[in-house]
Amino acid sequence: MKRRIPLIICFAIGILMIIQFMIPHPISREFGSTVNKWYIVLAAFALVLAIGNLIRHHGTKIRRKKTNWPYSIVTLTSMVAMSIIGFAGGVDPKSLYQTIYLNVLAPLGSTMFALLAYYMASAAYRSFRARSLEATLLLAAAFIVMIGFMPFGQYISPRLPAFAEWIMKVPNMASQRGIMFGVAFGSIATALKIILGIERSWLGGKK
Amino acid sequence: MNHDPWIWIGAFLTLMIFSFLYKDNPFYKFAEHLFVGVANGYYIVFYWQNALMPNLFEPLGAGNLVYLVPLLLGLMYFARFIPKIGWLVRIPIGFMIGWGAGISIPAYFQAFVLRQLQGTIITPQSFENTIDGVWAVVILIGVICTLVYFYFSKEHKGILKPVSRLGIMFIMIGFGASFGYTVMARVSLLIGRIQFLLGPWLGLID
Numbered sequence: 477m478k479r480r481i482p483l484i485i486c487f488a489i490g491i492l493m494i495i496q497f498m499i500p501h502p503i504s505r506e507f508g509s510t511v512n513k514w515y516i517v518l519a520a521f522a523l524v525l526a527i528g529n530l531i532r533h534h535g536t537k538i539r540r541k542k543t544n545w546p547y548s549i550v551t552l553t554s555m556v557a558m559s560i561i562g563f564a565g566g567v568d569p570k571s572l573y574q575t576i577y578l579n580v581l582a583p584l585g586s587t588m589f590a591l592l593a594y595y596m597a598s599a600a601y602r603s604f605r606a607r608s609l610e611a612t613l614l615l616a617a618a619f620i621v622m623i624g625f626m627p628f629g630q631y632i633s634p635r636l637p638a639f640a641e642w643i644m645k646v647p648n649m650a651s652q653r654g655i656m657f658g659v660a661f662g663s664i665a666t667a668l669k670i671i672l673g674i675e676r677s678w679l680g681g682k683k
Numbered sequence: 684m685n686h687d688p689w690i691w692i693g694a695f696l697t698l699m700i701f702s703f704l705y706k707d708n709p710f711y712k713f714a715e716h717l718f719v720g721v722a723n724g725y726y727i728v729f730y731w732q733n734a735l736m737p738n739l740f741e742p743l744g745a746g747n748l749v750y751l752v753p754l755l756l757g758l759m760y761f762a763r764f765i766p767k768i769g770w771l772v773r774i775p776i777g778f779m780i781g782w783g784a785g786i787s788i789p790a791y792f793q794a795f796v797l798r799q800l801q802g803t804i805i806t807p808q809s810f811e812n813t814i815d816g817v818w819a820v821v822i823l824i825g826v827i828c829t830l831v832y833f834y835f836s837k838e839h840k841g842i843l844k845p846v847s848r849l850g851i852m853f854i855m856i857g858f859g860a861s862f863g864y865t866v867m868a869r870v871s872l873l874i875g876r877i878q879f880l881l882g883p884w885l886g887l888i889d
Contacts, residue, residue: 478770482777489778493785513738514753515782518775520734521757527723547712551720558724567732573725579689580696581725583879584718587700590876593869594704600862610855617859618866625867643860646818650825651857653799654850657826658833660795667784667791678780679773 483673490671530555617643684886694884697876825853 489511496508534548562573606612623629624640669675685691699714739757742750756778762771803826810816831843832850839847881887 478773482773485774486777486781486784489781490785493782494788497786497789510749511782514756515779516734517739517750517753518757518760518779520730520739521760521775522779523726523730525760525763527727530719530723544712547716550713550716551723554717554720555724555727558721559727562724562728563731567728573728575689576721577725579693581718581721583693583697583876584700584714584721586872587697587876588718589869590873591700591703593866593873596862596866596869600866610851613852613855614859614862617856618863619859621860621863622867625864642818643856644864646821647825647853647856648860650822651829651850651853652861653803653822653826654829654833654853655857656795656799657830660791660799663791663795664788667788670780670784678776 479676479679482679483676487671487673490667527555617648685883690883694880697880701876824849829853 493508493511496504496511531552534552536542537545537548538552558573558576561576565572567573600618604611604615604618606615620636621640621643623632624636624638624643629636629640666675670678696714696717699710702708703711739750739753743754756775759771759775762768803823805816805819805823809819828846828850830850832847832854834843834847837843878888882889
């Protein structure tokens with residue numbers, strides 16, 4: 477029962493979601509919309525669990541005074557403060573909640589990703605070597621696309637941006653499509669295995 | 684120089700993150716932990732306002748008792764903290780996994796198989812412009828060669844050998860182009876941050 481009931485629910489929901497996609501009837505559409513809403517609710521509950529885990533992790537770090545524990549206070553305090561600001565002050569475009577989003581969260585997020593530009597370039601410099609024809613093609617394609625999409629590329633040759641675009645639209649598209657077919661069939665096969673109960677690793681090891 | 688305190692906060696946080704380029708340091712750690720905390724606080728309110736209120740509490744408040752089902756399913760997540768009924772957590776997980784698997788089959792088939800096939804197949808319309816027709820043939824050859832490269836059920840000998848070799852060349856160009864494109868996306872973010880520091884903060888550029 478502890479494994480069979482979840483398997484039956486997974487099977488039933490999986491099959492019903494496929495059927496509702498195939499039948500464009502208002503009842504089917506209404507069912508699909510309701511189940512989608514339930515999914516959103518369950519995702520929100522999963523977030524509650526995740527927040528609980530975060531609080532427990534940082535709480536333990538503070539209590540046991542583990543390495544870098546003062547930073548855990550920053551995490552917990554900022555999380556609580558942001559939640560209170562959102563609940564108490566509202567989420568209007570001019571609210572403090574949105575101001576913090578624009579001036580704290582957005583700069584932090586985009587700077588984190590911008591930092592990756594340096595590490596990607598540094599990793600590429602160390603690992604990209606034109607040792608074979610395949611490696612040379614990879615290197616050349618990356619170089620042309622990078623230079624071609626920069627305003628600077630236009631000054632090297634006015635045809636470079638068009639060439640970079642051709643690489644994206646023709647050989648890149650061809651290989652991406654080939655990979656996409658493989659990914660699609662692999663994902664469909666895995667999804668079918670899950671629905672049919674052949675793949676059960678999500679149930680965990682315990683009985 | 685700008686006098687808006689929020690611009691100063693944004694600028695200092697940006698510099699704190701960039702300080703990691705030198706080495707891991709307390710300023711970076713502070714900004715990193717602040718990011719995690721503020722992001723979680725943001726999503727707590729976001730999910731409450733956009734997920735739980737309209738999809739659960741408002742329908743329940745209006746007397747729609749069907750919504751007791753997702754409430755009960757959601758509460759089952761917390762069964763993992765009670766060992767005796769810990770297995771109940773598998774029910775909402777089963778629901779979510781079943782939903783994801785069920786919705787992905789037709790979606791993947793439509794977006795990644797049918798649409799891509801539609802784009803790859805050559806029709807008389809492909810040759811309305813000769814050069815576009817030639818590129819359509821190149822794409823078709825590239826797709827077939829890429830698929831042959833990933834076909835491992837038969838040894839790549841005879842005709843399969845040159846075809847799969849051509850396939851790996853297309854794949855390498857694709858990987859290189861994707862890498863270059865991703866780097867450019869990150870570089871544009873970097874340019875955005877530098878523009879923010881030099882423009883709204885320091886007022887050195889317009």
